[in-house]
Amino acid sequence: MKIAIAQTNPIIGALDYNLEKVACFIAQAKQKQVDLIIFPELTLTGYPPKDLLEREAFINHSLEVLDKLIGQTKDIAVICGCVERNFDHDKPLFNAAIFFHNGQVLLRAHKMLLPSYDVFDETRYFAPGKSPAWIDWRGLRWGVTICEDIWNDKDLFPRQLYKCDPLAQLAQANLDVLINISASPYHIGKPHFRQYMLSYLSQKYGFPIIYANQVGGNDDVVYDGNSLIALPDKTFLIKATGFEEDLAITEFKKGRGIKIDTSLEEEREVLDALILGTRDYAFKSGFKKAVIGLSGGVDSSLVAYIASQALGKENVLGVAMPSPYTSKESLEDAAQLAQNLDIQYQVIPITDIFEAFLKSLKPFFDELPWSTAEENIQARIRGNILMALSNKFGYLVLSTGNKSEMAVGYCTLYGDLTGGLAVISDVPKTLVYKLARYINREREIIPFRVLTKPPSAELRPNQRDEDDLPPYSVLDVILQEYIENRRSVKDIIEMGFPAHIVKEVVRRVDKNEYKRKQAPPGIKITSKAFGYGRRYPIVQKYTDFLLKSLG
Numbered sequence: 050m051k052i053a054i055a056q057t058n059p060i061i062g063a064l065d066y067n068l069e070k071v072a073c074f075i076a077q078a079k080q081k082q083v084d085l086i087i088f089p090e091l092t093l094t095g096y097p098p099k100d101l102l103e104r105e106a107f108i109n110h111s112l113e114v115l116d117k118l119i120g121q122t123k124d125i126a127v128i129c130g131c132v133e134r135n136f137d138h139d140k141p142l143f144n145a146a147i148f149f150h151n152g153q154v155l156l157r158a159h160k161m162l163l164p165s166y167d168v169f170d171e172t173r174y175f176a177p178g179k180s181p182a183w184i185d186w187r188g189l190r191w192g193v194t195i196c197e198d199i200w201n202d203k204d205l206f207p208r209q210l211y212k213c214d215p216l217a218q219l220a221q222a223n224l225d226v227l228i229n230i231s232a233s234p235y236h237i238g239k240p241h242f243r244q245y246m247l248s249y250l251s252q253k254y255g256f257p258i259i260y261a262n263q264v265g266g267n268d269d270v271v272y273d274g275n276s277l278i279a280l281p282d283k284t285f286l287i288k289a290t291g292f293e294e295d296l297a298i299t300e301f302k303k304g305r306g307i308k309i310d311t312s313l314e315e316e317r318e319v320l321d322a323l324i325l326g327t328r329d330y331a332f333k334s335g336f337k338k339a340v341i342g343l344s345g346g347v348d349s350s351l352v353a354y355i356a357s358q359a360l361g362k363e364n365v366l367g368v369a370m371p372s373p374y375t376s377k378e379s380l381e382d383a384a385q386l387a388q389n390l391d392i393q394y395q396v397i398p399i400t401d402i403f404e405a406f407l408k409s410l411k412p413f414f415d416e417l418p419w420s421t422a423e424e425n426i427q428a429r430i431r432g433n434i435l436m437a438l439s440n441k442f443g444y445l446v447l448s449t450g451n452k453s454e455m456a457v458g459y460c461t462l463y464g465d466l467t468g469g470l471a472v473i474s475d476v477p478k479t480l481v482y483k484l485a486r487y488i489n490r491e492r493e494i495i496p497f498r499v500l501t502k503p504p505s506a507e508l509r510p511n512q513r514d515e516d517d518l519p520p521y522s523v524l525d526v527i528l529q530e531y532i533e534n535r536r537s538v539k540d541i542i543e544m545g546f547p548a549h550i551v552k553e554v555v556r557r558v559d560k561n562e563y564k565r566k567q568a569p570p571g572i573k574i575t576s577k578a579f580g581y582g583r584r585y586p587i588v589q590k591y592t593d594f595l596l597k598s599l600g
Contacts, residue, residue: 050187050302053078053086054276054287056295058265060333061095062107064114068093071118071129074296079125081298084187089230089263089276090130090160090196091144093118096232096263096272098132102142102174108132119149126150126186128193128261130230133157139176146193146230148184158182160195161215167582168234168270168573171197181219189225196231204253205246220254226301227256232263235273235322236576237315240291244309247279255281257301264294266329269570269580271322280306292321316487319480319574320355323472326572328359330470331445340444342431342465343367343386343394345379346504347485349449350386350495352472354488356447357390365392366444370399370431374507382496389494399430406430424508428464436467445469448569453478453521455568455579456528457554458561459506459514466568474571475578477528478504478521519550527554533577538599552596559585559592 055074059067071092078086090096094111101107115131126148133145144163148156159178163171183192198215200206219227233243243260251258257280264274276297278286284306289295291313313321331339339356343349349367356365367390369375369383380396387394406426407414414422435446448468450460455474460466473481485495504514504521518524527546530536531554538555542548565579566587577583 050085050300051081051083052259052278052299052301053081053083054259054261054278054289054295054297055086055088056262056264056274056276056289056297057088057092058294058329059092059095059263061098061267062101063095064093064110067095068114068118072121075122075125075127077296078298083125083298085126085128087228087230087259087261088127088129089261090146090232091132092130092230092263094132095267096130097169097171097267097270099170102132108134108142115147119147119154120152122149123151126155128228128230130195130232133159135176137176140172140174142175143178144171144175144195146182146195146228148186148191148193155186156182156184156191156193158193158195160198161213162197162201162211164197164210166210167577181215181222183219183222183224190223192219192222192224192227194219194227194229196229196233199227199229199250199258200246202246202250202253205249216250216254224254224256226259227254228259228261230261232272234573235271237319237574240273240275240313240318243275244277244279244285247277248283248285251279251281252283257281257286262289264292264325266326266572267333268330269326269573269578271326271329271572271574273322277309278306282306285309291318292325314487316484319476320358320484320487322574323355323476323572324359327355327447327470327472330570330572331360334445334469336443336445336469338364338366338442338444339447340366340368340435340438340442341447341449342435343369343383344449344507345369345376345382345386345499347481347495347499348451348473348478349383350499351476351481351485351488352447352449353386353390353392354494355472357392362391363393365390366438367392367394368435368438369394369396370434371396372399372403372427372507374427374509374512376507378498378502379507382499385496386494386499389496397434399427399434402430403427419509424506425461425464427508428461428506432461432464432467439469447472448474450474450568451476451478451481452575452579453518453524453528455565455571456532456561457518457524457557458564459518460564460568462564462567466564468569471569471571474568475574477525477575479525519554523550524554527551528558531555531558532583533575535577538595548599552599556592556596559589563587
């Protein structure tokens with residue numbers, strides 16, 4: 050029997066587009082004499098459709114598309130993720146997988162475990178399936194599950210989130226094969242763990258696991274694909290390519306598979322995710338070109354590289370906007386970067402505009418000393434210029450702030466936060482440098498001086514980031530422990546960090562939630578990103594209480 054995994058990149062809500070894509074994959078599979086083709090979770094709607102699921106017209110259209118797919122597909126069996134109605138007294142929909150052949154539905158599987166953590170919110174829309182689904186077909190017993198249904202093993206996850214384990218229940222039905230269709234988001238290390246988990250579960254239960262995962266970027270989330278078939282002997286029958294669409298076909302028969310390693314160098318994996326996320330955000334939003342403010346620093350250099358890879362060098366404009374405090378070296382580095390990337394490059398000085406602002410504000414600022422007010426005016430002028438170029442020429446503005454800055458509010462509302470996509474807002478500063486050095490591993494693309502000079506916003510004379518922040522090597526560890534690992538202030542201090550630094554970092558993280566709420570969406574690459582996956586109130590006093598109680 051020949052099986053295909055169709056690792057597709059849908060557009061959320063583009064139901065007819067998604068149907069056409071599915072039909073194209075089916076046509077390719079039929080040319081290869083495939084018997085069964087398997088598509089990821091919610092393939093027809095795209096994942097996650099969020100509150101589109103509350104619109105009756107959307108549900109009706111998605112069901113019409115499903116009926117059309119079932120009716121037009123001949124001479125090949127299909128498993129496809131979709132939405133189905135629930136007519137019981139519960140949420141009105143199921144997250145479903147439909148198994149059909151020659152116009153006949155052979156099996157309907159409904160997702161039993163509905164995640165409502167991090168970027169997931171499925172209990173808002175779906176009712177849980179009542180029981181695991183399996184079918185006898187072509188002489189084998191097939192179990193069909195959806196994403197989270199296999200993420201509750203008591204040995205892999207000691208703190209189980211759900212009362213039942215659908216996979217353990219299915220194992221009692223003497224399965225020959227398990228299928229899991231999925232939309233499993235990427236974060237650093239996730240593909241490697243997922244491969245380990247699937248191999249472990251296949252060994253534990255003694256049957257192959259066919260895993261079909263979505264690929265592509267949808268808003269702030271990237272799906273890495275890496276679909277595969279795990280065998281009980283710790284080998285793999287096949288693996289789809291990571292971070293791109295693929296049709297992975299194999300002859301499904303008993304026997305030993307191959308040893309594979311889905312893990313990449315961390316830098317390559319993260320760059321692939323950021324490039325894919327940027328490309329899909331632009332394409333799916335209708336943008337072909339992007340504009341970036343080039344400061345001559347490492348953050349904007351990294352974003353420019355990612356944009357050139359995602360959109361093509363001919364579709365990227367870098368704009369340097371020097372102020373009175375911009376160094377000659379920074380302008381030289383920005384120009385050199387643009388030349389190395391072969392992107393368009395323009396210089397728009399802001400000194401005259403800045404002086405006009407100061408002149409207009411002088412009666413109000415009077416003789417008050419220089420402060421962040423004057424510094425931020427420069428950032429806001431640059432934001433205005435970038436948005437003017439966007440409005441005039443249709444560029445997508447890519448903002449360049451990193452996670453370390455976003456975390457502690459070292460950024461300016463309506464200034465460097467301006468943009469349609471915050472490409473590296475989930476990339477800590479120390480990782481920014483690692484990615485830049487990786488990009489330069491074969492030849493100098495990001496100018497060497499960018500990687501060695503002290504980072505600076507250049508908004509006042511001789512400014513350095515570390516005048517206002519702890520060293521990034523210290524800051525990033527504290528941020529990771531507090532945000533991603535959710536350690537307490539007390540625990541982080543006990544790790545050996547100075548108490549006053551830890552308390553100040555935590556205070557700034559929680560104080561600046563209001564800024565992050567107004568920032569552009571960013572591409573998630575860590576286990577806990579700002580935005581939809583981290584839901585903290587803007588106005589809260591627990592942090593003040595906590596820090597006072599620690600003395």
